[in-house]
Amino acid sequence: MIRDRMIKDMMTEVTTMPSWLRRPIGKASEISTVERIIKQRKIHTICEEGRCPNRAECYSQKTATFLLMGPTCTRSCGFCQVDKGHAPMPIDADEPRKVAESVQLLGLKYVVLTSVARDDLTDGGAGHFVQTMEYIRKFNPATEIEVLTPDFWGSGGDISQRKSITMMVEAKPACFNHNIETVRRLTGPVRRGAKYDRSLNVLAMVKELNPSIPTKSGLMVGHGETREELIEAMTDLRSINCDRLTIGQYMRPSLDHLPVRKYWTPEEFVELGQIAESMGFSHVRSGPLVRSSYHAGED
Numbered sequence: 001m002i003r004d005r006m007i008k009d010m011m012t013e014v015t016t017m018p019s020w021l022r023r024p025i026g027k028a029s030e031i032s033t034v035e036r037i038i039k040q041r042k043i044h045t046i047c048e049e050g051r052c053p054n055r056a057e058c059y060s061q062k063t064a065t066f067l068l069m070g071p072t073c074t075r076s077c078g079f080c081q082v083d084k085g086h087a088p089m090p091i092d093a094d095e096p097r098k099v100a101e102s103v104q105l106l107g108l109k110y111v112v113l114t115s116v117a118r119d120d121l122t123d124g125g126a127g128h129f130v131q132t133m134e135y136i137r138k139f140n141p142a143t144e145i146e147v148l149t150p151d152f153w154g155s156g157g158d159i160s161q162r163k164s165i166t167m168m169v170e171a172k173p174a175c176f177n178h179n180i181e182t183v184r185r186l187t188g189p190v191r192r193g194a195k196y197d198r199s200l201n202v203l204a205m206v207k208e209l210n211p212s213i214p215t216k217s218g219l220m221v222g223h224g225e226t227r228e229e230l231i232e233a234m235t236d237l238r239s240i241n242c243d244r245l246t247i248g249q250y251m252r253p254s255l256d257h258l259p260v261r262k263y264w265t266p267e268e269f270v271e272l273g274q275i276a277e278s279m280g281f282s283h284v285r286s287g288p289l290v291r292s293s294y295h296a297g298e299d
Contacts, residue, residue, distance in 0.1 A: 018263050020288055021251065034064055037105050041098040044071045065112040065148070065293040066099050068132060069125050073116035075193035077181075088120060091128055100135035103143060110174070111136060112293040114148035117193070124154030126164035130171045144174040146216075148292055151178065151194060151202050165202060169209040175244065177216040178202045179292055180237070183229035190223055190258065204240040214243045214282070218292045221272075222250035224261040234276055244283040245276050248290035264288070 038045055044067040058064060070089035092098075103111050113132055118125040126149075133145050152164035168176065180199045181187075187196040203215045217237050219230060230247075237245065247269060252260050264272075266288060273286030 017251075018265075020266055021249065021263070034106065037102050038064065041102060042092075043095060043098050043102065044068075064102075064106070064108075065114055066102070066132075068095065068099070068113060068115040069118050069128055070116060074119040075117045075191075077191050077193070088116065088118060091121075091125075096128070096132040096135040099132050100139040103136055104139045108140070108143055110144045110146070112146045112148055112177075114293070115150060117150040119154055119193070121154050122156040122160050123164045123167070124150060124152035124156075124161070126152055126167045130167055133171050133173070146175040146177060146293070147173045148177040148179070149202070151198055153198065161202075162205065165205050166209060169206055169213060172210075173213065175214045175216050176203070176206045177218070177244075177292060179218040179220075180233060181218065181220050182223055183219075183225045183233045184236075185229060186223050186225060200236055200240055203237070203242050207241045211241075215241070216244035216246070216283075216292075217242050218246040218248070220248055220250045221264050222260050222262055223258060227272075230272060231275060234279055234281075238279050238281065243281065245281045245285075246290050246292055247272050247276070247284075247286040249288040 045064045069091055072088040074088060099113075113129060115125050115129065129147060129149070133147075136143055136145055147168060149168065152161045152168075154160050154164065156163075178199060180196060181194075182190045184196045187194060199217075203217060206213055206215050219233060221230065234245065249264060249269075250258075250260060252258065269286045269288060269290075273284050276284045276286065
């Protein structure tokens with residue numbers, strides 16, 4: 001009965017997008033600079049693959065979040081625009097160099113690396129993350145690197161996951177970000193293939209291995225979660241010493257994705273941000289258009 005009610009609730013859709021979610025297009029000349037560098041090297045950004053609403057702003061500032069290991073994800077989350085498939089592209093062994101070269105050409109002082117889920121790989125792709133970090137540091141010694149990772153469950157299970165996270169921690173990113181995305185009750189339909197406690201364990205493991213590395217997570221509202229459930233999720237994150245939090249509005253990419261249940265108002269985002277700060281998060285970004293890597297370097 002509970003499951004049936006949850007499915008029925010998730011089918012209820014709010015179709016009118018409020019004015020506060022509309023963004024300016026941005027200058028075409030500034031946007032094309034980033035697009036040209038990315039496309040010439042046949043690499044990917046989550047800005048494009050995920051249809052991020054902030055990509056025009058970020059591109060005009062010559063910033064981007066690089067999407068490693070191809071544009072095809074082995075999972076099929078109900079909110080995500082990234083292509084899905086059980087046969088993702090082979091890993092491009094030259095991608096770390098291409099990304100590092102792009103970072104250099106764009107003059108980035110802070111870069112975010114993310115990836116699709118690669119459950120077909122034993123290490124979930126951790127080794128490729130580390131190689132890319134090494135190349136960036138070789139080409140750009142002063143550039144700081146934040147990682148926004150999947151849970152590295154991969155084909156090797158929990159033992160492989162721990163090895164992968166250990167490998168990532170030893171590479172010493174400036175920040176280790178892994179999103180729980182939604183509240184416990186909605187994790188199944190929203191994050192297909194993921195588990196709420198498994199994600200919490202990723203962040204807990206980072207702190208266990210190296211408490212000095214800042215950890216970060218993100219919540220995406222609009223799937224039918226309640227204020228109380230969001231507070232519970234924040235409490236769960238603070239219980240494992242998660243340092244930073246982003247909260248943003250879910251925007252439906254297409255009719256094939258989950259419907260929007262609610263558009264939270266700017267005032268509600270301010271309140272959520274204040275609650276998070278009162279819990280002890282060191283950095284909080286809460287707003288309708290906030291995304292995981294939005295203005296990440298300013299933190």
